[in-house]
Amino acid sequence: MNTLQAIILAIIEGITEFLPVSSTGHMIIASSFFGIAHDDFTKLFTIVIQLGAILSVVILYFKRFFQSLDFYFKLLVAFIPAVVLGLLLSDFIDGLLENPVTVAVSLLIGGFILLKVDEWFNHTTTENEKEITYGQAFKIGLFQCLAMIPGVSRSGASIVGGMSQKLSRTSAAEFSFFLAVPTMLGATVKKCYDYYKDGFVLTDDQINYLIIGNIVAFVVALLAIKTFIGFLTKNGFKVFGYYRILAGIVLLIIHFFIHPLTII
Numbered sequence: 001m002n003t004l005q006a007i008i009l010a011i012i013e014g015i016t017e018f019l020p021v022s023s024t025g026h027m028i029i030a031s032s033f034f035g036i037a038h039d040d041f042t043k044l045f046t047i048v049i050q051l052g053a054i055l056s057v058v059i060l061y062f063k064r065f066f067q068s069l070d071f072y073f074k075l076l077v078a079f080i081p082a083v084v085l086g087l088l089l090s091d092f093i094d095g096l097l098e099n100p101v102t103v104a105v106s107l108l109i110g111g112f113i114l115l116k117v118d119e120w121f122n123h124t125t126t127e128n129e130k131e132i133t134y135g136q137a138f139k140i141g142l143f144q145c146l147a148m149i150p151g152v153s154r155s156g157a158s159i160v161g162g163m164s165q166k167l168s169r170t171s172a173a174e175f176s177f178f179l180a181v182p183t184m185l186g187a188t189v190k191k192c193y194d195y196y197k198d199g200f201v202l203t204d205d206q207i208n209y210l211i212i213g214n215i216v217a218f219v220v221a222l223l224a225i226k227t228f229i230g231f232l233t234k235n236g237f238k239v240f241g242y243y244r245i246l247a248g249i250v251l252l253i254i255h256f257f258i259h260p261l262t263i264i
Contacts, residue, residue, distance in 0.1 A: 010213040014220025020156025025103040052214030056221040078141035104251040106151025111244030121163035
């Protein structure tokens with residue numbers, strides 16, 4: 001990895017982390033083109049720079065994020081399914097992360113779902129996170145677990161999960177943002193632990209890449225969140241569905257007819 005590659009990956013992370021298009025999937029695709037996707041540090045980098053992106057949530061929603069213990073308990077309940085399945089399926093997930101075809105298929109399937117989600121879940125009864133019940137929070141957490149499959153999109157899965165529990169588009173998106181904080185923090189801690197447990201030590205250059213990546217991801221995510229909420233409120237999910245379908249088709253064409261992107 002070099003500085004330019006670190007910046008590009010961080011920009012992709014900042015733009016896509018909170019959009020229903022899969023940040024992990026896009027970074028797998030980009031790092032595959034760069035020829036660095038197989039590198040252990042690259043895999044660490046793509047997880048750790050999510051910290052920069054989620055910090056933007058804390059800054060943008062500062063007053064609402066630090067509001068009550070009840071709110072934190074709901075986040076904890078929604079977070080638990082990811083913890084359990086993440087620990088149980090860690091090796092399986094790592095294997096999926098090395099296959100761009102998995103990303104492409106997930107992009108396609110998720111795209112078709114987003115084309116219909118506004119029609120499927122259009123009966124709103126919950127307008128903000130204070131009204132979310134513990135049962136709803138847990139079910140949203142179950143939906144979030146689908147994002148362990150690369151290309152599914154953590155935000156997309158949890159937003160759809162929220163809408164299935166009769167949250168409005170905006171409240172589902174914002175709860176997904178809040179849920180990203182413990183989820184991404186937990187994923188980062190585990191990835192760093194595994195990295196050091198496997199005997200790797202960060203070089204000075206790699207530390208600099210992580211610092212640069214987090215700063216860039218933070219700034220870009222600040223802009224992306226505000227833009228996304230405004231767009232989502234007015235237009236819904238269809239444009240993201242069309243984008244995912246197009247991206248999935250293009251990726252499959254490149255992989256099978258132009259240049260194989262398998263990085264195992």
